[in-house]
Structure formats: structure tokens, C-alpha cells
Amino acid sequence: MNKLLATLIASLFASVAFAQTTAPAATASAPASTKAEAKADKAVAKAEAKEAKVDAKADAKAMKADAKASDAKSDATADATKKKSKAHAKVAKADANDQMKAEAKAEKTDAKADEKATKKSIKADAKADKVKVEANADKAEAKAKTDAVKAETKADVKAAAGK
Numbered sequence: 001m002n003k004l005l006a007t008l009i010a011s012l013f014a015s016v017a018f019a020q021t022t023a024p025a026a027t028a029s030a031p032a033s034t035k036a037e038a039k040a041d042k043a044v045a046k047a048e049a050k051e052a053k054v055d056a057k058a059d060a061k062a063m064k065a066d067a068k069a070s071d072a073k074s075d076a077t078a079d080a081t082k083k084k085s086k087a088h089a090k091v092a093k094a095d096a097n098d099q100m101k102a103e104a105k106a107e108k109t110d111a112k113a114d115e116k117a118t119k120k121s122i123k124a125d126a127k128a129d130k131v132k133v134e135a136n137a138d139k140a141e142a143k144a145k146t147d148a149v150k151a152e153t154k155a156d157v158k159a160a161a162g163k
Contacts, residue, residue, distance in 0.1 A: 003063075003067060010060040011056075033157065036156055036159075040153030040154070040157050044149060044153055047150070054139065055139050057138070058136070062131060062132045062135045064131075065131035066128055068124070068128065072121070073121045073125075076117040076120035076121055079113070079116070080113035080117035083109060083113040084109065084110050084113055086109075087106035087109035
């Protein structure tokens with residue numbers, strides 16, 4: 001359900017970004033500066049749409065990584081619980097003479113199961129964090145590209161106005 005919701009939200013952002021990319025067309029009789037401004041507006045809108053698309057993809061990637069990490073954690077916890085219950089079932093079945101030995105073994109099994117579950121959780125979190133860092137880097141690159149396009153178009157408009 002979370003994956004479906006994340007996909008729907010990401011597609012909503014992408015469609016909103018694409019819907020806003022229409023720029024007014026310049027007429028043939030317009031002066032050069034007006035044409036340059038229209039061209040600049042169109043280029044900026046296109047760059048912002050690309051940035052929004054990259055942001056949506058990066059957010060979806062991060063959400064997917066979080067969901068995957070959560071699944072891995074719950075699987076690890078379930079495995080640990082299963083091992084613990086088996087160990088305690090053996091304690092219950094043990095003879096009175098072997099009761100202490102079985103309890104000690106069950107405690108040892110509990111500790112190992114908890115350790116293994118913790119390690120799996122840490123690895124899953126680390127993997128999710130790595131994906132989040134990559135997603136943030138993608139967002140930053142897209143922002144830088146958009147800023148560069150804005151600066152270029154601003155310079156082009158200035159140059160056209162100076163003619």
C-alpha cells in the first residue's frame with residue numbers, strides 16, 4: 001500500500017510539473033529582447049520541469065529504500081522471535097535433570113538471535129541511508145543544472161536587450 005501511495009504521489013508531482021511548462025509563444029513582429037525573454041522563460045520552465053522530475057524520482061527512490069529497510073528489519077525480528085520460541089519450547093520439554101542446561105542454552109540462543117537481528121537492522125538502515133544520500137545528490141545536481149540554465153538565460157536576455 002505504501003509503495004502504491006508513493007508512486008501515486010510521485011506521479012502527481014511529475015504531472016503537475018509538466019502541466020506548468022507551457023510558455024507563451026513570441027510573435028514574429030516582437031522585438032529581439034521580447035523574443036529572448038520568451039525563449040529564456042521557455043528554457044527555464046523546461047529546466048524546472050526536469051528538476052521536478054528528478055526530485056520526484058529521488059523521493060520515490062528514498063521511500064522505496066525505507067520500505068525495503070523496514071521489511072528487512074521486520075523479517076529479522078520475526079526470525080529472532082522464531083528462534084527464541086523454539087529454544088524456549090525445548091526448555092519446556094526438557095527433563096528436570098536437564099532443565100538448567102536447557103535454560104542456559106536457550107539464553108545463549110536468545111542472545112545470538114538478538115545480535116543477528118540487530119546486525120540485519122543496522123545493515124538495512126545503512127543501505128537505506130546510502131540510497132537517500134544518492135537521491136539527495138541527484139536532487140542537488142538537478143538544482144545546479146536549473147540554476148545554470150537560469151543564469152545563462154538571464155545573460156542571454158541582457159545581451160539581447162543591449163542590441
